[in-house]
Amino acid sequence: MSMITRRMLMTGAASLAGAAIAPRWLHASMQMGGWQVDTLSDGNLQLPADFILGPMPAEEIAPILARHGIAEGAPLTPPCNVTLLRGQGRVVLFDAGSGLAFQPSVGELPDALYALGVDPADVTDVVFTHAHPDHLWGALDDFDEALFYNARHYMGAGELDYWSDPETVNTIGAARQAFAIGAARRLEMLGDMVERFEDGDEVLPGVSAVLTPGHTPGHMAFAVAGDSGALMILGDAIGNHHVGFEAPGLPSGSDQDQGLAAQTRLALLDRIVADDMTVVGYHLPGGGIGRAERMDGAYRFVQAG
Numbered sequence: 001m002s003m004i005t006r007r008m009l010m011t012g013a014a015s016l017a018g019a020a021i022a023p024r025w026l027h028a029s030m031q032m033g034g035w036q037v038d039t040l041s042d043g044n045l046q047l048p049a050d051f052i053l054g055p056m057p058a059e060e061i062a063p064i065l066a067r068h069g070i071a072e073g074a075p076l077t078p079p080c081n082v083t084l085l086r087g088q089g090r091v092v093l094f095d096a097g098s099g100l101a102f103q104p105s106v107g108e109l110p111d112a113l114y115a116l117g118v119d120p121a122d123v124t125d126v127v128f129t130h131a132h133p134d135h136l137w138g139a140l141d142d143f144d145e146a147l148f149y150n151a152r153h154y155m156g157a158g159e160l161d162y163w164s165d166p167e168t169v170n171t172i173g174a175a176r177q178a179f180a181i182g183a184a185r186r187l188e189m190l191g192d193m194v195e196r197f198e199d200g201d202e203v204l205p206g207v208s209a210v211l212t213p214g215h216t217p218g219h220m221a222f223a224v225a226g227d228s229g230a231l232m233i234l235g236d237a238i239g240n241h242h243v244g245f246e247a248p249g250l251p252s253g254s255d256q257d258q259g260l261a262a263q264t265r266l267a268l269l270d271r272i273v274a275d276d277m278t279v280v281g282y283h284l285p286g287g288g289i290g291r292a293e294r295m296d297g298a299y300r301f302v303q304a305g
């Protein structure tokens, strides 16, 4: 694991140039609406089980976890899938990964991009779903400069306002205080590189913002329209492939507003199935691309391919 910095790139010191793509980095691909869609791995988070499952009734989720081979109390290791859209003269990232300051098992996005032959300088747009560490912190390199220094960065207006507010660190609660400090600092460093958008805005050609609050106050998903179908970039609106689909109404410890997040998840799943959309989730397995199917009064995630 190594952060590729702006300085390394300028001096050609990065060693991965021209290397064949490593399968562990490039996970899933599809075409949608004139875009080549790929997901790139930033690595895996290491989370105590309670971080997600803590508020859930143990007897209700036990069969779901068993079905997915997750032992009771075992740490969760969700993958982090950054979505890359290429086409129409643009190179677009949905979220920027963790960088190297969050957890040792993430921060691999720069390596994944390099292996794919995409230079950070080529990235034209970075669109954030929300401002949590595993989505935002990778936007800066080790020198606190924008890693994607030619890109316009976009964040939903409500999300940007919330994490830029100096009061947030005092009101968010001890468990998320580091998130607030980290987000505020990075948003300040990015400064006027970050542009705001609202619910429903077309942030890129054929890509519309969908306000999906609860996980964070201003979380955004993105609907990508195609000729024969559509793709929903979920971010963390559905944060895992087990309880997130199979018990979507239960409160999740990873959501800041657990009740609102559950409402959002249920409404989103209803729409995804009704509209027969493909989904890509930041923390879903196998690269994160798949579909939702109704099952036993709830849903299940079906991986593509």
Ligand SMILES: [Zn+2]
Pocket (backbone or CB within 6 Å): 132, 134, 135, 236, 282, 283
């Ligand atoms: Zn996340």
